[in-house]
Amino acid sequence: MDWLNKNWELVIGLSGVHIGLSILPVVVGLAVALPLGWVAFRYKKIGRFLVPASGLLYTIPSLPLFIALPIILGTSILDPTNLIVGLTIYAVALLVRQIVDALGSVNHAVRQASVAMGYSPWQRFWQVDLPLAGPVLLSGLRVVSVSTVSLVSIGSVIGVTSLGYLFLNGFKRGIPEEVLVGVIATVIIAFIFDGVLVLLGRLLMPWARKAQS
């Protein structure tokens, strides 16, 4: 506990940075994947191409991607934007298929009923399809948030500081405790993200639990 006692301020600071770097890819990834997923769901012909194509994005190895992005984006090599854009791409890769599945999980009779009631297509998406796709969408979002929190660590290799710094530094200087603290802090953040998402789901979708009881 020696190392942690002396460096807890550093750990807290890095945790804050880590959280900040993790939130944006999840939020932006969702915002980008949502219209893509809707298009893929609504127009099956496009979907047949779009869903596998977005899935392929996930197979891009992360380190080459982070090195290639500054060239593509014209950003400096140490710019955190590279990391955020890269992780957003992975989030989109995971979420497009999940959104298609989530929209597909909406009961057909309910969708028919919403047409018959006189929801406009726009209202139907926001007030019927999206909320009802919520539970399946949430389970996908939980996977993405956890994977993003862990991937942010890799940013340290390309010079974007996060809790990953503790692994690298601890490794280099032979301080196992520092590495361990980095790992544990990352896991704790992943749990917190997951907990927040579950809580949000309960607040936004009270019906999903009551329906089961």
Place this chain on the structure above:
Amino acid sequence: MIEFRSVSKRYESDALAVNNISLTIAPRAVTVLVGPSGCGKTTLLRMINRMVEPTSGQVLIDDVDVATRNPVQLRRSIGYVMQNSGLMPHRTVLDNVTTVPVLQGVSRKVAQAHGLELLATVGLDAALAKRYPAQLSGGQQQRVGVARGLAADPNILLMDEPFGAVDPIVRRELQGELSRIQSVLAKTIVFVTHDIDEAFLLGDQVVILREGGHVAQQGTPAELLANPVDDFVADFIGRGDESKHLSITERDGTRLVVDARGRVAGILAAEDGHGLAQ
């Protein structure tokens, strides 16, 4: 008044679901579309609120072609009740009932006050208002479905096998409830079912459809039973069915109505109306 003028519908490359049907539906009465599955009855119903567009022909409401109306506005002006209620699982009972008025821009408060009255109209306790549909029985869900269909006070109410998925006792209750509500509200109701007994029970007018999307015969239940135009209709309404051939017999001083096989179908009401029949 709803009018079908030479309406046909063909789903992608399939056979005709509706074949050149012309039909007039009387206002402020219950018209039942009845027939075996695949006769096009639901397709016909959904043409009224443009959930299905006819391949050819016109559907008119009060002499206005529905094809000229904005489909979203049109649907909000017509009540719709479907099988398995089609309630929004993520909305409370009261929010479900007030769906259409709120879509039309009525304030939530006003819509909810009216919604609570409607729950009473369909025989539901106000305590259920805050529940979610999944917390209700099938029969209660159908009642909510009816309340939702009535919420915007539409002139026309479309009902697509609304009582098809509930058990027989609840179905009879709901049918009775609908008759009672209709006697007060006098809507133009178009009701789809495959159950001829339900059709005769509820219909002022009954339209019998046959496979391939043809009208086999239209009339009041009495007209259809008295003069079926062909074997299909006679068969479909169960005219050859022994249980429908009734005669009167007297046992132990009580006049009973029995069917062709001698099974008791009921008790003959005394002519002064104060007999044993209840």
